[in-house]
């Protein structure tokens with residue numbers, strides 16, 4: 566616990582015994598009771614479904630104040646970063662701990678370009694996926710396949726990790742664009758050494774042998790900012806998965822691939838796709854927003870308002886604010902009117918005025934407006950969660966690297982309360998009913 570300050574102790578009364586455990590505090594004042602010795606001393610474990618009260622690690626990467634709607638990476642506010650940086654600067658910040666200077670940024674950009682190709686034999690893989698494969702399935706499979714084509718080098722551990730990290734950051738973007746081209750049956754467009762990280766991605770997505778893509782600065786700016794707001798979010802479901810898989814000693818590719826699978830879930834990053842599908846359904850059914858809100862409030866229905874609510878934010882998600890502004894900017898630049906945006910804004914207004922959502926602190930989360938923005942940028946709905954994954958990648962990498970260096974790190978292995986059958990004997994099959 567070297568990264569946390571000891572702030573006294575906490576007394577816990579269990580079975581007429583008073584136990585004294587150390588209390589630790591982080592740099593922003595949040596406190597935690599260290600129950601490391603609880604089971605040894607009492608035989609008891611804690612029961613915490615969804616780990617809502619459990620700190621799984623000490624981390625110096627991302628700070629969130631869910632009540633105040635604050636999100637900072639390495640101390641910098643996400644709004645500040647989105648206004649003043651490009652995505653690769655934020656990726657560098659998360660992975661290296663500090664923002665790059667001009668030379669470091671140029672060198673990093675060059676390095677990422679140098680590693681942006683994927684092995685030609687890997688490109689063969691794309692040909693054999695069925696036509697309507699979900700790009701998240703392709704992305705996770707390709708991410709772990711990188712470990713066969715680019716095995717971690719033996720030798721200097723730091724350099725080995727650097728190289729794997731660079732390959733991962735650069736190649737995942739190429740894989741994402743190639744999987745899109747495969748899904749629409751167009752030839753793949755290779756990465757170019759003269760383009761920036763985000764321009765390169767848009768070029769690989771939208772350029773074609775028939776028409777040259779022209780880069781709209783509003784789109785490049787929006788993509789940079791969208792990736793920045795997704796770049797990390799402390800110990801969320803996918804980051805915990807990345808750390809958990811890595812804690813078993815699995816390599817970075819395998820850990821990231823597992824994180825991609827976790828992100829795919831509709832209660833996590835998959836929500837951005839489901840928001841658009843929900844809005845399209847509302848539109849198809851005549852635009853009755855009240856009906857949808859009533860359905861979301863009905864406890865007999867499993868339906869939830871997609872893009873609303875968050876485990877940590879109990880106020881407006883700061884990322885949703887940025888995404889809403891970007892959405893309006895991108896729509897203005899295309900001179901088009903999107904009726905889904907009208908439905909989204911009506912839904913947001915009505916939900917925020919409704920006591921059900923107010924009492925539970927349910928506000929729009931990052932996924933509510935990002936899907937609409939991607940849609941306006943020409944990115945298809947089933948690619949939305951892939952976009953989230955490209956943005957979250959530096960965060961996953963930073964979490965994995967921090968986990969590797971943690972002197973108190975152990976394999977992730979929670980306990981359980983067993984509720985199954987008590988001990989019994991096998992009855993021979995001939996006598997079983």
Ligand code: ACO
Pocket residue numbers: 615831832833834836861862868869870871872873874875876877925927930931932
């Ligand atoms: N619509 C309707 N009711 C909701 C919603 C919602 N979107 N979200 C939470 N609630 C209700 C729950 O039914 C529960 O009500 P109750 O107290 O009467 O039982 C209460 O609010 C608390 O909800 P929990 O499920 O306990 O909250 P939890 O922290 O476990 O879940 C989650 C958070 C998964 C994000 C949830 O709000 C949700 O399912 N939202 C919709 C999916 C979504 O947008 N996910 C993206 C999250 S952001 C991200 O991962 C990048």
